[in-house]
Amino acid sequence: MTTERTGVATLKGNPITLIGPELKVGDQAPDFNLNRSLVEFASLKDFEGKVKLISVVPSIDTGVCDTQTRRFNEAAAELGDNVVVLTVSADLPFAQARWCGAAGVDKVVMLSDYKELSFGKAYGVLIKEFHLDMRSIFVLDASNTIQHVEYLAEMSEHPDYEKALEAVRGLL
Template sequence: MVQVTFHDNRVTLPNKEVKVGDQIPNFTVLDNDLNPVTAQDTAGKVRLFTVSPSLDTSVCSDQAKRFSKEASTLGDDVAVYYVTCDLPFAQKRWVEVNEAKNLTTLSDHRDLSFGEAFGVTMQELRLLARSIFVVDENDKVTYVEYVPEGTNHPNYDKAIEAVKELTK
């Protein structure tokens, strides 16, 4: 069972852990135009799902900026999705202000479907725990990082390396 803290306080996550080798769990989130997006809608490419509590915090914003920059070098066979519980309108505004054109923001605010499926819903806060998931074009999870302390950065280099391994 995954254990994480947020500001050094232990938080409760769903009793679900996605592991390398698992098939991508199903989920439904919203895009910036309030359209539903499911796991099946993302299929056919290598996917990096970068997850955080909120784009309105410095670490989360830095995480999104870093993966947007990295996404520009990964090619057309890779899709980068940034999942938070922020409202789609706030995500859209953040993307415009930060010119983050190389990633797709997805909102899990409505149902916490992604958070529950991937085991990253911080139940006390109704936010998503910082985490990274890389999924190949056949829907197999090939890299997982649950960041132990929610205010810390993920391991960007390992995540990008995991994507590049799939695109060789």
């Protein structure tokens, strides 16, 4: 049975439904199988032993998503080799690669949830009405235990960048 969460998120004040569980600090992060390209995939195992900052955006081609991804790309350069910053969206891998090239973003790993939206369902961020993933942040320690989570209540707002980065720095 699929969990539907209502009354927890909006888009410009209009209610949206999130599919999947609400993950909490202390939970073991669900594994995922996301596209790096049309033929290459990534799972949590690919980032084993690293602290993971997972930045989820609805679509890379929108203003807040652009800013969020650029902000974490800048931070990734300073966080060191024990940290990986992953940006997850339902955009096609082609669109993600095009955007990264145009934006000069080269420190984050772009991963696409377009095929089965399985990340969105497992992490509780799939927006039923749009088949996109809701803006959110997850910080996982090297053992994939969630140490910080932020589900935004309003899709068009920015996450708390500093709080997420503090959580990452606290694990180093």
